[in-house]
Amino acid sequence: MKWTTPAMVRLGNLSFRFRPVDLAWVTVLLAGLTAGGMIAAGLGSFPLSWQQVWLGFWGLGEDAMAQQVLWQFRLPRIFAAMLVGASLSVAGVILQSLTRNALASPGLIGVESGASVTLLLFLVLFPGLLPGYLLPLTAMAGGLAVATMIVLLSWKNDFSPLRLILVGIGMTSVLGAVAELLITYGDIDRVESALMWLGGSLHNVGWADVSSLALWFMVAGLPVMLAFRQLNVLQLGSLVATSRGLAQRRALIGLLLASVMLTANAVATAGTMVFVGLIGPHLAKQCCGDRHGILLPLAALSGALLVLVGDTLGRTLFAPLQLPAGLVIALVGAPYFIILMARRRDFSN
Incomplete structure (x- = not known):
């Protein structure tokens, strides 16, 4: 079988079409995540060897300190x-x-800005009003x-992608101005504690956040x-979707809600990471194009x-000194994205 020859797999009433090259990319990304996780678990002020990481992960390590560092912090x-990256990329x-x-x-639909301003209000203007474990939910x-x-606001008679983009840009700009006011005129000590989160930091996450x-x-x-088939059809436009018998309104509402839920949970846990939801899908598209059946899992793995x-x-x-992950991703991702977009003539798909 050729690398690009489609094959069919059936799971009950569902059927999936894939190419061997798709499985190869999934394998490469899974291997990269495994290796990256092992390396990340071993690096830090208390370094761990690969053997300590592997044995400690399966509960076979004899070093109590290594076990504690691995399971409580790393x-x-x-x-x-991984989960934050996967969520933002799928969104x-x-x-x-x-x-x-x-x-x-x-960030286009205002989730990142809404979460940021809400947290800033409670951290800068009303500190101590809510317990710490309720701040992510807030x-x-x-x-x-x-x-x-x-x-x-953007749904007038029917869904309009252009209207959604314009309303989102306007709302995000207003919320960005509110955030700047809070940062500029808020108490310096309170603002400082919020700036790390705003940069996209995973410094204080625990198992409750992972759950x-x-x-x-x-x-x-x-x-x-x-629901990859619905996305494949919706991407072709409303006329094609209607001719295929797709209930567009229900599909659009469900997909938008899923995107909001994924983004809100990721931002509430780790702060704003603007470029993840932008670059992750493009990295996956370099491997498989716009076929959503494989694009979605590849995007999740790329973002992770x-x-x-x-x-x-x-x-x-x-x-x-610890730099926020969002800052590092922006420093590396922005030049890459500029180069990627400069090579494209069509920005509409």
Whole structure:
């Protein structure tokens, strides 16, 4: 069988078409995530050997200190980085497909701005009003509220990708101005504690955050991956979708809600990482094109690897100083994205 010859796999009533080259890319990315996780688990102020990491992961290590460092600090951060990257990248695929715009990202629908402003309000203006464990949930609620408002304002008679983009840009600009006011005139000590989160930091994540990320990814991400046919049809335009008998309104609402849920949970846990939802889908498209059946899992793996590498570099390059993963990804991703877009003549798909 040739690398590009399609093959069919059936799972009950579902059928999946793939190419051997697709499986090869999945294998490469999974191997990269495994190697990256092993390296990240061993690096830090208390270095661990590969043997200590491997045995400790399976609970076979005899070094109690190594076990504690691995399970209390390293592994939660590694898994959280992967889940944040996967969530933002899948959300980016959804928005780029629905809007048929290669420059769309989760920040387009105001989730990142809504979560950021909500958290800043409680950290800068009302510190101590809520316990720390409720702050991520509060940020998620703010992101969901803003995204819902943008969708409602842009939905006039029918869904318009251009209207969604314009309303999203306007709302994001207003929220960005509010955030700047809070940062500029807020108490310096309170602002400083919020700036690390705003840069996209995984510094204080724990197993509770990992559980929340995994739960929301299963609730919103997995159904999207099974809805790849709807995304393939919607990307062709409303006329084609109607001719294929697709219930567009229901599909659009469901997919937009899934994108909002994935983005809100990731941003509430790790802060704003603008370029992940933008670059992750494009990295996957370099491997498989616009075939959503394989694009969605490849985008999830690409985003997971992107955030894992960014977080590992951020906490080790200038140790003990820790750079936020979002900052590292922006520094590396922005030049790459500029070069990638400069090579394209069509930015509409």
